[in-house]
Amino acid sequence: MIDLHTHILPACDDGSPDLATSIAMARMAVADGIRVMACTPHIMPGLYHNDGEGISRRTDALQAALDEAGVDLRLVTGADIHIVPDLAQKLTTGFAPTLAGTRYFLLEPPHHVLPPRFAEFVQKLISAGYTPILTHPERLTWMQAHYGILERVNAMGALLQITAGSVTGNFGASAQKLAERMLGEGRVDLFASDAHNLKGRPPVLSRAFAAVEASLGLAEANRMFVETPGRILANERVEPVGQTQSGRGSMQKRPSGLRRLLGNSMRHFLGDRRHEG
Ligand SMILES: [Fe+2]
Known part of the structure; x- marks a missing residue:
């Protein structure tokens, strides 16, 4: 699997907090079936410079330390980028790096407030040639009340990234x-650990993979955990799946399916599954 959002x-x-923890996190990721990981620290004026x-x-430097420690994880660059007015310029x-130098970048909206003119802001970035990947919209407290904004930016071309722990109730x-x-x-469009x-908040994707596989099938799980992240890193054109296939996976027909299967997944899938990617 490929994990495009980690700290x-x-x-x-x-x-x-330190190199030893980073190396231990990388070992954990590899044991979980993660082969490629984006290093995406926060960029937030006034807090994370x-x-x-x-x-x-x-x-x-971390890649060199992992190579020396014999940890088989390939790192790429990125950032978890908070909203600033001159983001397109950055x-x-x-100054604000995209994922591995591609057109794709992680855009983290404020957690508790819908920014004014957010859809226009996203459109401006898309018009500038970039594709925002909206990080964990499911965790934003304003999302429930302003779901129309999500539909709007998704229709514009912004991709949606869910945090793996969200589907397992974390x-x-x-x-x-x-x-x-x-x-x-x-x-x-894709899952990531946001480890x-x-x-x-560990670098673990396998539980969410198992839950999605159990509910929507292996092809869908592979799309969200392996294929789409891979296409992003290859800088291939990725249209939001919400634009191209409405109702893919047919969860609307089985609204309680995922929740029921998530319970099963915790019992059946932990620890003994590995995913290439
Ligand atoms: Fe993050």
Whole structure:
């Protein structure tokens, strides 16, 4: 599997605190079946002062440490980019790095407030030649009340990334419910771990993979955990699945399916499954 959203770089945001933790997180990811991982620390003015050059340097350093430790994980650069007015310019200059230098970048909206003119902001970035990947919309507290905005930016071309832990209930009932709704509507483009540490928010995708596989089938799980992330890293053109196939996976016909199967997945799938990617 490919994990395009993690805070594995040591000591540059609220993720891994030190190199030893980062190496342990990488080992955990490999054991979980993850082969490629994007290092995507926060870029947030006033709080996390990361930039493209520093992230690239830190990614190279961590890759060298993993190679030396014999951990078979390939790292690529990226960032978890918070909203700033001149974001298009920051992407163009490389101050805010896209994923592995592609047109795709992680866009993290504020958690508790819908920014004014958000859809127009997204359109401006798309018009500038970039494709925002909206990170964990299911966890944004304003999403329930403003779901139309999500449909709008998705229709414009923004991709949607769900956090793996959301479908297994790690972020509470409302995040789980919204994740189920998006899966049911066939509009989830990819999953990622958004790993921050070893416990609580670990680099683990296999549980969510198993849950999605059990509910929607192996092809859909592979699309969201392997194929779409791979196409993003190859900078291939990826249209939002919500644009091209309404109701893919037919979750609307089985609204309670995922929740029921998630319970089963925790018993049947833990620990003994590996996924290439
Ligand atoms: Fe994040």
